[in-house]
Amino acid sequence: MMKLALQPLTREAFKPFGDVVETEGATHFPINNGTTTRFHDLAALQFSGSNAKPIVSIFRGQAFTLPLEITMMEHHPYGSQLFMPLSGHPYVVVVAPKGELQPQQIQAFLATGQQGVNYHSGVWHHPLISLEASSDFLIVDRAGEEANCIEQDLNQSILLEF
Ligand SMILES: NC(=O)N[C@@H](O)C(=O)O
Numbered sequence: 001m002m003k004l005a006l007q008p009l010t011r012e013a014f015k016p017f018g019d020v021v022e023t024e025g026a027t028h029f030p031i032n033n034g035t036t037t038r039f040h041d042l043a044a045l046q047f048s049g050s051n052a053k054p055i056v057s058i059f060r061g062q063a064f065t066l067p068l069e070i071t072m073m074e075h076h077p078y079g080s081q082l083f084m085p086l087s088g089h090p091y092v093v094v095v096a097p098k099g100e101l102q103p104q105q106i107q108a109f110l111a112t113g114q115q116g117v118n119y120h121s122g123v124w125h126h127p128l129i130s131l132e133a134s135s136d137f138l139i140v141d142r143a144g145e146e147a148n149c150i151e152q153d154l155n156q157s158i159l160l161e162f
């Protein structure tokens with residue numbers, strides 16, 4: 001079985017797959033008469049298709065432990081999908097470039113409980129993998145007429161490990 005070690009999540013490393021939503025390194029400026037800092041324009045939200053609109057949801061993900069075997073990936077052709085942790089626990093982000101799913105191009109990241117991710121439309125990813133405890137995430141993704149979740153089994157499962 002192919003093994004895949006987690007790498008730290010950084011804006012730079014994640015650039016080919018989407019956006020990291022965090023204050024570190026973000027454009028920011030004071031608002032509300034200096035009482036608030038605005039960390040500005042952190043994610044490129046994408047919505048397409050018939051009657052497409054952005055929607056906000058909350059996902060409550062069960063906790064997983066590593067090592068963890070994964071057997072599939074998915075993507076959303078008609079929109080981006082943003083996960084922002086609300087519970088402060090770390091989670092695992094597994095991605096591959098849009099287009100043909102190539103197992104050797106799959107990368108895995110360890111996200112802190114203060115980092116959100118925004119998968120760009122078409123980017124392959126694994127469904128939510130929360131760590132440590134059941135965790136809530138604020139989700140911004142797309143609703144519309146076309147089916148927007150394409151799943152694909154991996155020919156060979158992958159073992160995620162720290
Ligand atoms: N299916 C669904 O709404 N969730 C997945 O897209 C996911 O990335 O967790």
Ligand code: NI
Binds near residue numbers: 075127
């Ligand atoms: Ni998804």
